Amino acid sequence: MKKIVFIGAGSMAEALMQGWIKQNVLTAQEIYITNRSDKERLQFLHETYGVNKVDDPAIYQQADVIILAMKPKDAIVAMRELKSKITAQSAVVSVLAGVSIETITHFLGDRPIARVMPNTSATIGMSASGIAFNDKVSATQRSMFLELLEAIGSVIEVNEDQLHAVTALSGSGPAYIYYLMEAFERVGTKVGLSKDTVRLLMTQTLAGSAEMLKQSTDEPDVLRKKVTSPGGTTEAGIQALEQHHFHEAIEACIKEAEARSRSLANG
Ligand SMILES: NC(=O)C1=CN([C@@H]2O[C@H](COP(=O)(O)OP(=O)(O)OC[C@H]3O[C@@H](n4cnc5c(N)ncnc54)[C@H](O)[C@@H]3O)[C@@H](O)[C@H]2O)C=CC1
Numbered sequence: 098m099k100k101i102v103f104i105g106a107g108s109m110a111e112a113l114m115q116g117w118i119k120q121n122v123l124t125a126q127e128i129y130i131t132n133r134s135d136k137e138r139l140q141f142l143h144e145t146y147g148v149n150k151v152d153d154p155a156i157y158q159q160a161d162v163i164i165l166a167m168k169p170k171d172a173i174v175a176m177r178e179l180k181s182k183i184t185a186q187s188a189v190v191s192v193l194a195g196v197s198i199e200t201i202t203h204f205l206g207d208r209p210i211a212r213v214m215p216n217t218s219a220t221i222g223m224s225a226s227g228i229a230f231n232d233k234v235s236a237t238q239r240s241m242f243l244e245l246l247e248a249i250g251s252v253i254e255v256n257e258d259q260l261h262a263v264t265a266l267s268g269s270g271p272a273y274i275y276y277l278m279e280a281f282e283r284v285g286t287k288v289g290l291s292k293d294t295v296r297l298l299m300t301q302t303l304a305g306s307a308e309m310l311k312q313s314t315d316e317p318d319v320l321r322k323k324v325t326s327p328g329g330t331t332e333a334g335i336q337a338l339e340q341h342h343f344h345e346a347i348e349a350c351i352k353e354a355e356a357r358s359r360s361l362a363n364g
């Protein structure tokens with residue numbers, strides 16, 4: 098029986114615990130949660146998922162893994178509070194955007210640390226996660242972290258610096274897709290369909306295209322060209338995207354997000 102303690106009980110913590118419980122990699126009894134102030138939130142998570150609230154400080158000392166899941170701006174205060182409560186035995190997993198292993202080591206001491214960048218699709222076992230380890234992580238801990246992340250989707254090991262790019266792409270990625278869906282729904286109603294019909298058509302289109310990209314050996318541009326009949330509708334649509342600087346917009350989006358990840362560490 099493990100003891101996994103979440104410091105911060107927001108949306109990412111909920112997505113992870115929900116995914117782990119649903120996929121049977123952890124039981125609710127193995128999960129402990131705490132946050133800064135919102136007692137109702139803790140009660141909600143306790144009642145909804147059956148996870149434990151940290152009501153005894155000894156829990157920190159017994160923790161196998163401490164998960165840092167507060168906002169990056171709250172990390173330093175949280176780590177200062179945490180330092181005296183935990184023992185050298187606990188490994189730390191951080192899901193914080195931007196905050197480096199060096200910073201975590203500075204505040205929590207030299208110990209096994211993994212930085213993870215999941216996304217909220219962890220809730221349904223579909224996260225795309227990146228992970229980087231420090232050299233204190235044992236082979237057993239490494240396998241445990243990878244197993245936890247594989248249970249909630251796919252995981253890829255990267256070097257720590259690449260986590261900024263992972264954050265900009267797949268960490269924030271679900272929001273870009275939801276934003277795209279908002280745009281489809283808005284325009285769909287302008288061209289004569291109901292919002293529900295657009296949602297149905299385009300969620301299936303997104304899922305189908307994602308699956309094609311996974312299963313096919315064709316590059317995305319080849320798949321795109323197979324849809325694009327000369328003089329047809331797709332060609333007209335793509336031309337409009339180009340006229341509206343689609344590539345520049347995507348490039349700016351990812352570069353801005355990546356730069357923000359780099360700056361988050363500094364508060
Ligand atoms: N939401 C997302 O899609 C993703 C978020 N992340 C990362 O996860 C972290 C959390 O994000 P969200 O869950 O969206 O934030 P959130 O705002 O929903 O939750 C943050 C939680 O941390 C708690 N907290 C703040 N200071 C604390 C302290 N000193 N001690 C204990 N708890 C404290 C707050 O009370 C709150 O419950 C962030 O660092 C973010 O970069 C990573 C991947 C995806």
Ligand SMILES: O=C(O)[C@@H]1CCC=N1
Nearest residue numbers: 194264267268269270
């Ligand atoms: O917006 C953020 O900063 C966090 C990190 C990735 C997704 N949400």
